[in-house]
Amino acid sequence: MGRLFRAVTLRNAGRSIMIVAFIDSGSDTTIISHRLARKLHLRPFGKDNIELPDGRVIPTYVGKVMIEVERDNIKKMFRVDITDLPFNEDIDDVDMIIGVDLLQACNIKLQFIEGHAGRSGKGPVWRAPADAVSSR
Amino acid sequence: MVMRSFRIVKLIVPMKSKAALLKLKDKVQKRYGHVLVLRTRNKKLYVSGKGIGDYRVRNWILDQAEAG
Numbered sequence: 001m002g003r004l005f006r007a008v009t010l011r012n013a014g015r016s017i018m019i020v021a022f023i024d025s026g027s028d029t030t031i032i033s034h035r036l037a038r039k040l041h042l043r044p045f046g047k048d049n050i051e052l053p054d055g056r057v058i059p060t061y062v063g064k065v066m067i068e069v070e071r072d073n074i075k076k077m078f079r080v081d082i083t084d085l086p087f088n089e090d091i092d093d094v095d096m097i098i099g100v101d102l103l104q105a106c107n108i109k110l111q112f113i114e115g116h117a118g119r120s121g122k123g124p125v126w127r128a129p130a131d132a133v134s135s136r
Numbered sequence: 137m138v139m140r141s142f143r144i145v146k147l148i149v150p151m152k153s154k155a156a157l158l159k160l161k162d163k164v165q166k167r168y169g170h171v172l173v174l175r176t177r178n179k180k181l182y183v184s185g186k187g188i189g190d191y192r193v194r195n196w197i198l199d200q201a202e203a204g
Contacts, residue, residue: 026141028189046198049146057145062198079195086142099142101191 004110004124008096011066012040019095023126025110027099030067030080036095037063037082048081058085067102072128074106147183147194149201156204157181163200168193 004023009016010032017039029050037044044061051057060083068075078101086097103110109127151157161174161181171187181201187193 024141028144029142029191031142045202046150047148048144048194049148051143051145053141059148062147079191079198081142097142105191 004126005094006069006098006126007071008098009068009070010036010040010096011068012042012064015040020093021096021098022094023098023103023110023124025100025103025124027097028101030078030099030102031060031086031097032063032065032080032082033087033095034082034084037061040065042082044082050081050083052085058083069106069128072106072108072126074108074128076102076106078102078105144189144194145184147188147197149181149183149197151179151181151201151204154179160197160201160204164197167196 005020006023007018008021009018017036019036029048042063042065044063046062048060048062049057050060060081062079063082064077064079066075067078067080080096087095102108107129111125111127149160151160157176157179161176164172164181164183165174168187172183172185172193175182175184181197183197
């Protein structure tokens with residue numbers, strides 16, 4: 001089964017960083033690394049406790065950042081969790097995980113289509129609505 | 137390998153004063169009391185329960201806290 005990534009631009013305090021984000025339809029929340037948060041000068045407000053797949057619970061900070069997906073015409077001010085733990089053993093070189101919260105907020109649907117992605121011939125496809133422009 | 141599938145279990149909201157904290161707790165209780173468990177300690181609101189996994193609930197609480 002193919003894995004889904006998306007080029008995303010994050011903006012905060014006059015700074016802008018373009019990255020490739022990994023899409024995780026099983027994650028409640030969208031997560032970025034501390035490294036990215038520092039580069040964007042994000043000011044955290046509040047904390048979350050997040051349960052990992054192995055049952056561990058880790059604390060994360062919550063920050064607000066402008067998320068843009070140019071390809072789908074998406075622009076949204078959104079709250080993200082900030083933690084390094086999911087990225088520590090990273091081999092995919094991603095600094096951001098897009099969770100179901102952002103997918104729901106932008107009305108993006110993931111569809112599994114045969115013959116689209118992955119060697120098995122089946123893979124996920126990101127479907128953004130035609131009028132996906134949104135902001136808070 | 138990237139670890140996946142994260143579930144929010146608790147939200148911790150810091151407030152500037154105890155009065156603001158109690159006001160926020162009342163607001164949250166009124167709107168989402170049926171799906172959330174609320175605790176206060178050290179000028180922080182601890183929010184848990186099945187409703188906290190919904191990003192709209194979390195965002196609303198943090199918006200109210202920032203405004204107050």
